[in-house]
Amino acid sequence: MKIATINIARISSEERLILLLNYCLTQKFDVVGLQEVAFASCPILENHFQLFAAPGPNKAGTAILVAKHLAVHHSVCDRTDGRLISVQFNNVSFVSLYAPSGRVFRDERSAFFRVIVPAFLSSIKRPLILVGDFNAVDGPQDRIRLAGTKPSTPVDHALVALVASLELVDMWKALRPRDLGHTFTHQGGSARIDRIYCSRSIKNSVTNIRLDSTYVTDHSAILAHCSLLSETSKEERP
Numbered sequence: 001m002k003i004a005t006i007n008i009a010r011i012s013s014e015e016r017l018i019l020l021l022n023y024c025l026t027q028k029f030d031v032v033g034l035q036e037v038a039f040a041s042c043p044i045l046e047n048h049f050q051l052f053a054a055p056g057p058n059k060a061g062t063a064i065l066v067a068k069h070l071a072v073h074h075s076v077c078d079r080t081d082g083r084l085i086s087v088q089f090n091n092v093s094f095v096s097l098y099a100p101s102g103r104v105f106r107d108e109r110s111a112f113f114r115v116i117v118p119a120f121l122s123s124i125k126r127p128l129i130l131v132g133d134f135n136a137v138d139g140p141q142d143r144i145r146l147a148g149t150k151p152s153t154p155v156d157h158a159l160v161a162l163v164a165s166l167e168l169v170d171m172w173k174a175l176r177p178r179d180l181g182h183t184f185t186h187q188g189g190s191a192r193i194d195r196i197y198c199s200r201s202i203k204n205s206v207t208n209i210r211l212d213s214t215y216v217t218d219h220s221a222i223l224a225h226c227s228l229l230s231e232t233s234k235e236e237r238p
Helices: 014-027 103-121 157-165 171-175 200-205 227-231
Strands: 002-007 031-037 049-054 061-067 074-077 084-088 093-098 128-133 143-145 168-170 184-186 189-191 194-199 206-212 221-226
Touching (some): 002 194, 031 049, 031 128, 049 074, 049 084, 103 157, 171 206, 194 221, 200 206, 200 227
Antiparallel strands (some): 002 221, 031 061, 184 189, 206 221
16 A cells, blocks of 8 residues: 655645645555645545545644545544644554744744654554654754755754654665655755654555655655555455
8 A cells, every 4th residue: 555745835726736636646645644734624635535634723734635445443633733633544543743843943843742742642543654744853864954054954852752752663764774865955955854654563564665756845755655554445344
């Protein structure tokens, strides 16, 4: 089964939504984590996918698209800001995350990783796949900065501690350790802020991870395969 994570940059026009739909259909995605989501419902997408969305009060929330042949047993979202949403299949939970961005929200982002994310995930059934735009890096190799510019994506030790405490594996580093995999390019450089993590117990089920910039946004999408989801089809339910 094919999974992905895409920052869609608050798109709301019919034309852009159709582009997103066509991209997801062409790639044959089964589960997609979306970030910077500005809609709670979307008939264009819902004609082809199950949509679980939490736009939040600032219309910069999260969502998950699920192929209609997959059975979702439970869903939950962060109703305060819409920055976290999860769907549970019979053998894995899938979580989409959008962390606060920018230097001015550095403390808020660290608090997000230290307090809000652990509290949210404490009620989520393991194992899990955690995807999204983390707006932070956990090492110098994940950021290229042009001379004379300030880093917009500082190393966040709260993110490092979160990953360690949850026993998560960064699948890009696990599968492509020699590839920088930067997903976001800006005037000051580039960074790897979009990621796919999974519980250590299921790391071997995620394979063939890669970037794709075909869909027009300021972030590259991350695509991967997960063998676990092949067991969650509605046809197999009693």
